[in-house]
Amino acid sequence: MTTVDDTTPRSMSEVSGPSRLAGPDEGISTEELQLAARNHGIPLEALRYDVTPAGLHYLLIHYDIPDLDPATHALVVDGAVARPLTLSLADLRDRPRVTRRVTLECAGNGRALLHPRPVSQPWLVEAVGNAEWTGTPLAPLLREAGIAADAVDVVFTGADHGVERGVEQDYQRALPVADALREEVLLAYEMNGAPLLPQHGAPLRLIVPGWYGMAHVKWLRSVTVLTEPFEGYQNAVAYRLRQDADDPGVPVTRIEPRALVRPPGFPDFMSRARVLRPGPCTLDGRAWSGHAPVVAVEVTTDGGSTWAPAILDEPTGGDFAWRRWRYEWSPRPGRYVLGARATDASGRTQPLEQPWNRGGFANNLVQRVEVTVVAE
Amino acid sequence: MTTVDDTTPRSMSEVSGPSRLAGPDEGISTEELQLAARNHGIPLEALRYDVTPAGLHYLLIHYDIPDLDPATHALVVDGAVARPLTLSLADLRDRPRVTRRVTLECAGNGRALLHPRPVSQPWLVEAVGNAEWTGTPLAPLLREAGIAADAVDVVFTGADHGVERGVEQDYQRALPVADALREEVLLAYEMNGAPLLPQHGAPLRLIVPGWYGMAHVKWLRSVTVLTEPFEGYQNAVAYRLRQDADDPGVPVTRIEPRALVRPPGFPDFMSRARVLRPGPCTLDGRAWSGHAPVVAVEVTTDGGSTWAPAILDEPTGGDFAWRRWRYEWSPRPGRYVLGARATDASGRTQPLEQPWNRGGFANNLVQRVEVTVVAE
Numbered sequence: 001m002t003t004v005d006d007t008t009p010r011s012m013s014e015v016s017g018p019s020r021l022a023g024p025d026e027g028i029s030t031e032e033l034q035l036a037a038r039n040h041g042i043p044l045e046a047l048r049y050d051v052t053p054a055g056l057h058y059l060l061i062h063y064d065i066p067d068l069d070p071a072t073h074a075l076v077v078d079g080a081v082a083r084p085l086t087l088s089l090a091d092l093r094d095r096p097r098v099t100r101r102v103t104l105e106c107a108g109n110g111r112a113l114l115h116p117r118p119v120s121q122p123w124l125v126e127a128v129g130n131a132e133w134t135g136t137p138l139a140p141l142l143r144e145a146g147i148a149a150d151a152v153d154v155v156f157t158g159a160d161h162g163v164e165r166g167v168e169q170d171y172q173r174a175l176p177v178a179d180a181l182r183e184e185v186l187l188a189y190e191m192n193g194a195p196l197l198p199q200h201g202a203p204l205r206l207i208v209p210g211w212y213g214m215a216h217v218k219w220l221r222s223v224t225v226l227t228e229p230f231e232g233y234q235n236a237v238a239y240r241l242r243q244d245a246d247d248p249g250v251p252v253t254r255i256e257p258r259a260l261v262r263p264p265g266f267p268d269f270m271s272r273a274r275v276l277r278p279g280p281c282t283l284d285g286r287a288w289s290g291h292a293p294v295v296a297v298e299v300t301t302d303g304g305s306t307w308a309p310a311i312l313d314e315p316t317g318g319d320f321a322w323r324r325w326r327y328e329w330s331p332r333p334g335r336y337v338l339g340a341r342a343t344d345a346s347g348r349t350q351p352l353e354q355p356w357n358r359g360g361f362a363n364n365l366v367q368r369v370e371v372t373v374v375a376e
Numbered sequence: 377m378t379t380v381d382d383t384t385p386r387s388m389s390e391v392s393g394p395s396r397l398a399g400p401d402e403g404i405s406t407e408e409l410q411l412a413a414r415n416h417g418i419p420l421e422a423l424r425y426d427v428t429p430a431g432l433h434y435l436l437i438h439y440d441i442p443d444l445d446p447a448t449h450a451l452v453v454d455g456a457v458a459r460p461l462t463l464s465l466a467d468l469r470d471r472p473r474v475t476r477r478v479t480l481e482c483a484g485n486g487r488a489l490l491h492p493r494p495v496s497q498p499w500l501v502e503a504v505g506n507a508e509w510t511g512t513p514l515a516p517l518l519r520e521a522g523i524a525a526d527a528v529d530v531v532f533t534g535a536d537h538g539v540e541r542g543v544e545q546d547y548q549r550a551l552p553v554a555d556a557l558r559e560e561v562l563l564a565y566e567m568n569g570a571p572l573l574p575q576h577g578a579p580l581r582l583i584v585p586g587w588y589g590m591a592h593v594k595w596l597r598s599v600t601v602l603t604e605p606f607e608g609y610q611n612a613v614a615y616r617l618r619q620d621a622d623d624p625g626v627p628v629t630r631i632e633p634r635a636l637v638r639p640p641g642f643p644d645f646m647s648r649a650r651v652l653r654p655g656p657c658t659l660d661g662r663a664w665s666g667h668a669p670v671v672a673v674e675v676t677t678d679g680g681s682t683w684a685p686a687i688l689d690e691p692t693g694g695d696f697a698w699r700r701w702r703y704e705w706s707p708r709p710g711r712y713v714l715g716a717r718a719t720d721a722s723g724r725t726q727p728l729e730q731p732w733n734r735g736g737f738a739n740n741l742v743q744r745v746e747v748t749v750v751a752e
Contacts, residue, residue, distance in 0.1 A: 010709050010750045015649040027403015030500075033488060034648045036409060037502050040416030043575070045440040055431030055573055062645050064421040112409060120646065124406075126413050164645040197431055199419070269438050269540040270496065272410045273391040333386050374386045 016163045019245075021358070022117040032112075032122040041126025047262040047286050050130065050316050050324065051101065051192060057129030058213075059199055060106045060121060062171055063162030066219050070195070070203035075187070079155070079224035082146025089203050092187060095136040100186060100209060101317030103130045103288040107212035107239060107252045111360030118360035125260060125367050130286070130322045133207045135188035139181045142225070147177070153230040154180035156206050156217040167233045173217050174230035175208065184209040184320065187220065209320035210254050210290035212362070214239050241357045249357075255290030256364040257348050259297050259325065259340035262286075263369050274371040280330045287312075288322035289344035296343040297325040303337035304352050304366060310340065331373045338369040392542045395621075397734070398493040408488075408498040417502025423638040423662050426506065426692050426700065427477065427568060433505030434589075435575050436482045436497060438547055439538030442595050446571070446579035451563070455531070455601035458522025465579050468563060471512040476562060476585060477693030479506045479664040483588035483615060483628045487736030494736035501636060501743050506662070506698045509583045511564035515557045518601070523553070529606040530556035532582050535595040543609045549593050550606035551584065560585040560696065563596065585696035586630050586666035588738070590615050617733045625733075631666030632740040633724050635673050635701065635716035638662075639745050650747040656706045663688075664698035665720035672719040673701040679713035680728050680742060686716065707749045714745040 022029075028036075039060045046056040070089050077085040106127035111118055113125075142154070153174040160171045179185070186207040189196060196202040201218030208215040214234060230236075240249030262285045265276030287294045293315070298307040310325040325340065343349040354365045398405075404412075415436045422432040446465050453461040482503035487494055489501075518530070529550040536547045555561070562583040565572060572578040577594030584591040590610060606612075616625030638661045641652030663670045669691070674683040686701040701716065719725040730741045 010711065010748050012644075012651065012750065014711070015647060015651055015746075015748050016644040017646065027405060028409050029403060030488070031647050033404050033409075033412060033498055034500060035646075036412040037417045037498075037500055038419040040435075041413045043414045043437065043441055046574070048443060053574055055433075055435075055575055057431075059416075059431075061419065063643050064639075065419055067424060112406070122409055122413075124410060124413055162642045162645055163651055168642075168651075198422070198429055199431055263440075266538045267439050268388075268392040269538055270393065270411075271391060271407050275388065275391055275539055275544075335386065335390070370391075372386050372391050374388065 012163050012166050012168060016166045018165060020119050022119050024116065028112070028122055029119065032119060035121045039121055041123065042129050044126060044260065044263050047260055052129040052131055054192060054197060057131055058106060058127040060127065060213055061160070061199065062164065063160045065198050066159040068159055068203060068219060073203050075204060075220060076222040077141060077145045078222065080148035080151050080227045081225050083144070085141070085145050089189060092136050092189060092204070097134060098137055098186060099132055099134040100184065100207070101130060101132050101321035102207055102209045103128065103320060103322045104213050104216060105255050105258070107214050107361045108359070110363035110365055113365065114354055114356055114360050114363065118358060120360065130317070131191050132193065133186055133188040134190035135186040135207065137183060138185045138187055139183055142181060147225055148227055150227045151177045151225045152228055153177060153226045155224040155226060155230050155232065156220060157222040157224065158217045159219040159221050164233065165237070169233055171217065171234065172232045173215055173234045174226070174232065175215065179208070212252055212255055214252065239361065240359065241361055242359065244358060252361045255288065256362050257287070257289035257291070257294060257342040257344045257350060258364045259287035259342035259350070260285045260367055261338050261340050261369045265371060274369065276331065276371055276373045278331060278333055278373055278375070280328065282326055283329050283338065284324060284326040285340055286322040287325055287340065287342035289342060289348065290320070291348055292345035293319050294323050294342050295345050298341045299327040300339045301329065301331070301336045303368065304339060307341065333373045333375040336371045336373065338371055339366040341366050388539050388542050388544060392539045394541060396495050398495050400492065404488070404498055405495065408495060411497045415497055417499065418505050420502060420636065420639050423636055428505040428507055430568060430570070430573060433507055434482060434503040436503065436589055437536070437575065438540065439536045441574050442535040444535055444579060444595060449579050451580060451596060452598040453517060453521045454598065456524035456527050456603045457601050459520070461517070461521050465565060468512050468565060468580070473510060474513055474562060475508055475510040476560065476583070477506060477508050477697035478583055478585045479504065479696060479698045480589050480592060481631050481634070483590050483737045484735070486739035486741055489741065490730055490732055490736050490739065494734060496736065506693065507567050508569065509562055509564040510566035511562040511583065513559060514561045514563055515559055518557060523601050524603055526603045527553045527601045528604055529553060529602045531600040531602060531606050531608065532593040532596055533598040533600065534593045535597050540609065541613070545609055547593065547610065548608045549591055549610045550602070550608065551591065555584070588628055588631055590628065615737065616735065617737055618735065620734060628737045631664065632738050633665035633667070633670060633718040633720045633726060634740045635663035635718035635726070636661045636743055637714050637716050637745045641747060650745060652707065652747055652749045654707060654709055654749055654751070656704065658702055659705050659714065660700060660702040661716055662698040663701055663716065663718035665718060665724065666696070667724055668721035669695050670699050670718050671721050674717045675703040676715045677705065677707070677712045679744065680715060683717065709749045709751040712747045712749065714747055715742040717742050
């Protein structure tokens with residue numbers, strides 16, 4: 001690009017364009033790659049860990065990781081409440097302490113596999129993790145503040161600041177009041193028994209079990225009760241299921257069921273295709289849903305032509321944590337395409353044809369893991 | 377793809393192809409994206425931390441993260457030694473303990489910005505981190521084992537297994553014996569004061585201060601002394617500076633000097649382009665070299681047309697850790713392209729025209745950070 005240095009007023013529109021879809025033969029752009037280089041998924045072999053270790057959990061950071069001082073950070077509870085509150089981290093740590101194992105998944109997981117491809121963070125299937133979050137429940141705090149009888153939405157504001165599709169903003173997401181008052185919702189200050197890492201929202205974040213990642217506001221600094229619907233960018237514009245740019249769409253909320261296969265054997269460096277030797281092999285992976293507990297996982301080794309039931313291990317983390325599944329397999333030499341399909345207690349299951357929407361959200365198409373079983 | 381399940385013998389060549397260059401207009405492929413989704417860089421705002429926190433340090437994992445048990449893991453020292461050794465983690469922890477702050481950079485950093493682009497892990501500029509590594513020095517251990525007088529190379533073997541360009545292998549890299557005997561070389565079992573994370577080589581890895589990442593073998597299980605040059609894949613084939621496929625090339629060794637700018641202001645979500653308001657602003661970042669200490673950093677705000685000296689902060693980590701630099705800037709509204717150029721005590725500096733080789737290694741082209749200073 002050429003460099004300009006003049007006094008012409010500059011506006012956000014110079015740096016922030018509208019959303020778009022990739023052309024039919026358009027490869028991943030440098031802009032998408034920049035996002036992929038900083039927002040990483042879980043390496044699929046790490047599905048072996050029931051609790052995802054630090055640094056392996058997926059990350060999606062809209063702007064920059066802010067630099068917050070836990071010693072001075074405060075949470076403000078305001079808006080339509082009788083008694084506004086300001087709490088330090090110490091105040092929050094003095095309140096009832098709860099630890100919950102929760103699976104978080106990015107609402108855009110699977111986006112880069114869609115045709116046409118929405119141009120944004122280019123996830124394949126790996127935008128997930130299952131961590132132990134420790135904090136204090138939000139609902140009692142809202143009740144103490146005296147939430148208004150006519151409250152509609154509760155807005156959660158983070159300290160991360162940026163511009164998105166021309167709108168300068170601090171990251172803000174609202175929950176309907178009934179969802180904000182669910183007993184499972186946490187103000188979390190620890191992950192896996194340690195203080196939150198900067199990239200996971202240090203020193204404080206929201207955890208909304210069952211919902212996609214966009215609801216779990218990081219670097220949380222305020223909780224504001226509204227008596228009218230919140231019209232902020234992330235609720236009204238960004239995270240909606242739309243068929244086209246003019247479709248008002250519906251909000252993205254809870255996680256659709258998904259199962260992932262932990263790729264067996266060993267990989268080729270470049271293609272990540274798997275190599276396996278003949279003989280008995282236990283296939284396994286994890287399955288989750290934000291709507292209801294997973295009740296069944298089926299496995300395919302032929303790209304979805306036929307399916308067989310997997311064994312579900314006992315739940316280890318309650319209704320909002322993933323569950324391990326396994327399947328005994330003994331392949332002959334050949335090429336196989338593995339996949340797994342989760343079904344939850346609400347009857348929801350995974351599609352074999354891609355669900356498509358303009359944002360590439362809530363996509364839970366069955367994964368394809370290519371395996372070559374070599375003879376020798 | 378179609379699914380086959382027959383008894384035709386299958387070979388590695390089905391899953392593992394030769395290296396290649398991208399076509400002139402070829403976007404990032406799904407295969408490159410798969411690597412980017414699992415091997416992440418440092419988010420550039422994390423250049424604010426002198427010691428890179430867990431999970432923000434860059435990662436390059438050739439195959440899968442292996443699952444090793446620290447309680448039973450053993451390091452074997454063998455080959456051309458008088459007294460072969462087998463050491464447990466406890467044995468290694470009982471030996472002299474050293475902590476060193478070391479900057480690691482992937483040899484392929486910058487690859488995705490090259491024209492033509494070598495098709496491999498598609499790094500932009502972010503494949504770097506600076507951590508505190510704790511372990512025991514390697515040299516005394518080799519002397520105790522009685523390294524042969526005619527030793528040539530020392531081979532370090534990891535527990536990670538895969539296939540690369542058709543060659544099935546455990547990850548193995550050799551150092552010339554003089555480099556293996558440098559007092560700075562560590563067998564590391566802690567990173568930033570905690571046991572190694574799985575993705576950083578738990579429970580044991582090699583640290584070779586000043587060398588690119590490929591030398592710092594993770595999941596280390598053996599150290600083998602050879603009296604002939606090592607001809608393994610990662611030394612003889614992969615990590616070499618070649619102009620074309622027939623060029624025998626020269627080995628990739630130490631880190632070329634590089635400075636990175638911590639992007640100022642705030643980002644646009646999609647383009648990561650920066651927005652800044654007019655007025656005084658301290659630009660800063662980090663600079664490092666594996667050849668010699670950094671002695672100067674220059675800053676450009678006009679894409680390399682003009683340069684001004686930056687202030688170097690006092691070193692915080694010895695000769696092999698990055699060093700902070702800063703530069704006071706007070707821009708008027710306009711568009712700018714920021715960059716920084718490091719020079720080390722050996723006289724090496726960063727080029728303004730891309731150095732190119734077929735693997736995209738040791739590339740230290742000056743970074744370009746696009747900033748728009750808005751009027752209001």
